[in-house]
Amino acid sequence: MPDIQNIMDQYHDLPFLIQLAWALSGVLSIAIVLLTIYLKIIRSYLRKKAQHHLAYKNKYEIFLVEYLYSGNDDGSLSDTQQTIIKKLKTSVKNKAKRKVIISILYKLMNEVSGEMSDYIKTLYHETGLINFAIDRLYNKNWYIAAKGIGELTRFNIEDVNEKVSEYALHPRREVRNEAHLYLVNLFRFEGLEFLNNLKTPLSEWAQVQLLETLQKFDDQQICDIKPWLRSSNNSVVLFALKLAKIYNQFEVQDTLMELLNHENKTVRIASIEVLTNLYGLEAKEMLKANFKDLSLEEQISFFEMLEKLVIPSDEPFIEKHLFHKNFEIQLLALKILKSINLDKFMAIDKKSNHKKANPEILKFVKST
Amino acid sequence: MSKKIVLAEDNTTLSLLLKFRLEKEGYELFMAADGKEAIELINTNSPDLILTDIMMPFVSGLEVISHVRIKLDLDIPIIVFSSAGQEEMVLKAFNIGANDFMGKPFSPNELIIRIKRLLI
Numbered sequence: 001m002p003d004i005q006n007i008m009d010q011y012h013d014l015p016f017l018i019q020l021a022w023a024l025s026g027v028l029s030i031a032i033v034l035l036t037i038y039l040k041i042i043r044s045y046l047r048k049k050a051q052h053h054l055a056y057k058n059k060y061e062i063f064l065v066e067y068l069y070s071g072n073d074d075g076s077l078s079d080t081q082q083t084i085i086k087k088l089k090t091s092v093k094n095k096a097k098r099k100v101i102i103s104i105l106y107k108l109m110n111e112v113s114g115e116m117s118d119y120i121k122t123l124y125h126e127t128g129l130i131n132f133a134i135d136r137l138y139n140k141n142w143y144i145a146a147k148g149i150g151e152l153t154r155f156n157i158e159d160v161n162e163k164v165s166e167y168a169l170h171p172r173r174e175v176r177n178e179a180h181l182y183l184v185n186l187f188r189f190e191g192l193e194f195l196n197n198l199k200t201p202l203s204e205w206a207q208v209q210l211l212e213t214l215q216k217f218d219d220q221q222i223c224d225i226k227p228w229l230r231s232s233n234n235s236v237v238l239f240a241l242k243l244a245k246i247y248n249q250f251e252v253q254d255t256l257m258e259l260l261n262h263e264n265k266t267v268r269i270a271s272i273e274v275l276t277n278l279y280g281l282e283a284k285e286m287l288k289a290n291f292k293d294l295s296l297e298e299q300i301s302f303f304e305m306l307e308k309l310v311i312p313s314d315e316p317f318i319e320k321h322l323f324h325k326n327f328e329i330q331l332l333a334l335k336i337l338k339s340i341n342l343d344k345f346m347a348i349d350k351k352s353n354h355k356k357a358n359p360e361i362l363k364f365v366k367s368t
Numbered sequence: 369m370s371k372k373i374v375l376a377e378d379n380t381t382l383s384l385l386l387k388f389r390l391e392k393e394g395y396e397l398f399m400a401a402d403g404k405e406a407i408e409l410i411n412t413n414s415p416d417l418i419l420t421d422i423m424m425p426f427v428s429g430l431e432v433i434s435h436v437r438i439k440l441d442l443d444i445p446i447i448v449f450s451s452a453g454q455e456e457m458v459l460k461a462f463n464i465g466a467n468d469f470m471g472k473p474f475s476p477n478e479l480i481i482r483i484k485r486l487l488i
Contacts, residue, residue, distance in 0.1 A: 059383045065388050110451070111382045114475035216452065243488050 049096075056100040063088065064104055068119050075115070077122070088127045102129060102151065109154055125157045137163055142172040149178040153185050161186070168194035177206050184213045189223045195236050196227060202235040211242060222247045229255045234264050241270045245277050257283055265295055272301040276308055284309050288317055296326060303332040310336050315344075322348070328360055334365040370396045371487055372413055376406035376420040376432060377449065390483070403427025407435050417457070417487055418446045419479075422457045425473050429474035430460055437465035449474070 011019060013128055063084050066115075070080040077085070091097040105120055112120075123129055136148025137160065167179035182200075183191030192210075195202075202210075228240035229252060237259070244252055259271035260283060275283040285300045287294065294302060303321075306314060323335045338345040348362060373395050377383045380401070387397045398413050400406035404426040410418065422429040423481065429448055436442050445467045450458045458469050468482055 057380075061384050065384050068385065069388060069392075107379055108381050108385070109473070111379055111472050111474070112385070112476060113409065113473040114477065116385075116476065117473065 020101055048289040052096065056097055057104065060088070060091070060097075060101050064108070064123075067123060068116055071115075071119060075118075077126075081119075085123065085126045086125070091128055092127050092132070098129070098132065100163055101127075105292055106151070107128075107152055121155055124157075130157060131156070131157070132243075134160055134163075137167075142170070142175050145170075145180045146172070146175045149175070149182050153178070156186060158186055165194065169197060169199070171200075171204075173200070173203070176200065177203075177209070180206065181209060184210050188214065188217050188219065189221070192223070192228075194240070195231065198231075198233055198236055201233070202239055207239045207242060210239070211246065215246075220247065222246060222249070225249060226252055226255050229259060234267055237262070237264075237267050238270055241267070241274050245274045248278065250278055253278060253280055255280075256280065257286070260286065261294060265297065268295075269297055269301045272298065272305055276301075276305040278308060280305075281309060288314070291317075297314055300326065300328050300332075302327050303336070307339075312340055315340060319344075327358065327361070331361050331365065334361060335368075338365055370394050370417040372396045372398065373417045373419060373483070374398045374400060374406055374409045376400040376403060376418070376424060376429065378402060378421060378424050386476060386479070389480065393480055393483075395483075401425075403429060403432045406432050408416065410436060410440070416482060417444060419449070419483075420446065420481060421449045422454055422461065423451070430457065430464065433461055433466055434464050447476040447479070447482060447486070 011022065014022070026335065028229070050166075067081050067084040070078050070084075072078045087171075088101060092101060101151050104126060109117060109120055130152075133148045133151045133155075136144050136151070139145050139148070149167060152160055152164065161183075164182045167175050168183060170176045170179065180191075180194060183194060185191070222243065225240045225243050228236050229244070231237050231240070241259075243249065244256065253275070256271050256275050256278070257280070259267055259274075261272065262268050272287065284302075284305055287298075287305070291299060291302065306318070310318070312332070315337070318333050318336050321329060322337065324330050324333060334348075337348075371394075373390060375383055375386055375390075375397055377386070377399075378401055383399050383401075387399060390397050398409045398415065400409050402425045403420070406418070406420060406424075407427060409415070410432070418432070420429040420432050433446055433448070436444065437448065446461075446465065448458065448461045448466045448469045449472055450461075450469055451472045458466075458471075461469065467486060470479055470482070
């Protein structure tokens with residue numbers, strides 16, 4: 001006690017700044033000790049959790065493998081399978097166990113097909129896991145609803161189609177994307193009906209995901225895309241243009257021609273690209289006639305179209321733009337001329353003293 | 369004597385599923401969770417066939433194939449598993465000596481048929 005008293009006396013005699021430094025050191029030391037203890041507790045908790053997770057995983061993996069290989073020849077559930085379902089039904093009530101079971105099934109759905117994936121879907125239904133996913137749809141947190149939709153997509157649950165369709169127009173982009181993927185994964189082209197009412201933008205990434213999903217199906221019978229090409233939502237129009245290009249929609253050429261006068265430049269450019277792909281000769285003549293009124297980007301797209309659809313009668317037009325102020329148009333014009341009239345192209349040297357002529361482009365085209 | 373198969377797959381559930389099925393068919397199975405373990409198992413067990421996933425931690429399936437074909441100079445059949453979007457990797461796998469491939473998701477029954485065909 002006298003020692004502590006002595007220390008306290010000495011502390012009080014110290015200048016204020018030194019006292020403050022000592023006080024801070026003391027507080028920080030206590031904080032470090034407390035945080036170290038806290039960290040130890042957290043680490044030990046996480047280790048235990050990981051151990052439990054691993055133990056559950058090992059246990060349920062064996063159950064699952066046994067379940068998958070013990071089916072009856074007629075496809076009905078055997079007694080062993082019924083017993084396993086009963087056991088798992090009890091386990092899924094525990095959140096931690098449910099998470100492990102779902103993650104095993106989820107991974108396996110990506111790896112196996114055929115009757116095994118059918119058995120997994122049956123297990124998902126029979127154990128009541130489906131009900132937990134459906135409950136998630138009604139959760140007030142958007143991210144939980146989105147995860148629920150993702151899970152229902154993975155296990156191809158068609159029964160909740162009406163409820164999920166409501167989320168196709170959800171204010172949160174993440175939820176909408178999950179709902180769109182659900183609809184397309186399960187109902188293919190018919191699932192794209194949500195595009196009729198979509199007012200929000202469909203991001204480029206969402207479009208890529210939808211196209212990728214559509215392409216994995218064997219049945220590539222596409223539905224009528226005209227309503228989407230006429231949508232007031234530009235992202236829907238752009239998506240429909242991608243569909244027209246990928247699925248060679250020659251029957252929508254007239255609608256594509258209308259899009260050449262669309263108010264949005266990106267749509268107009270994408271339409272030129274699709275028409276190029278669909279050999280839109282009529283569009284080519286129309287664009288050629290209105291070339292001066294086109295924006296520079298459209299003019300470049302048009303020259304890219306010409307590169308593919310050029311015919312000898314286009315030569316005067318190309319010659320007129322051989323020394324266009326734009327690098328890309330000049331390059332394309334030279335390339336096109338070289339492809340349709342080599343003699344004329346080789347004679348260009350004489351004319352190349354034109355003030356806008358780029359000798360490097362000419363040299364490059366000659367060498368290719 | 370049963371034929372030996374090395375299975376390199378990082379999804380433990382799938383490994384277990386295939387092990388169960390292949391052992392039932394009479395094969396002796398050695399499981400590796402990554403390419404590094406697979407190379408060790410191949411070196412020590414001289415398998416008759418190798419099943420390998422393309423994307424694995426530490427050492428990829430492609431490296432496993434090149435180890436077998438170039439370093440060990442072995443002619444044993446190799447089947448690779450690939451997921452969607454790995455088409456280029458599959459081509460590379462064939463270029464360096466893979467014999468067959470199965471795109472995920474696949475049917476284990478179909479895999480058995482392919483294994484039997486390669487081990488005739």
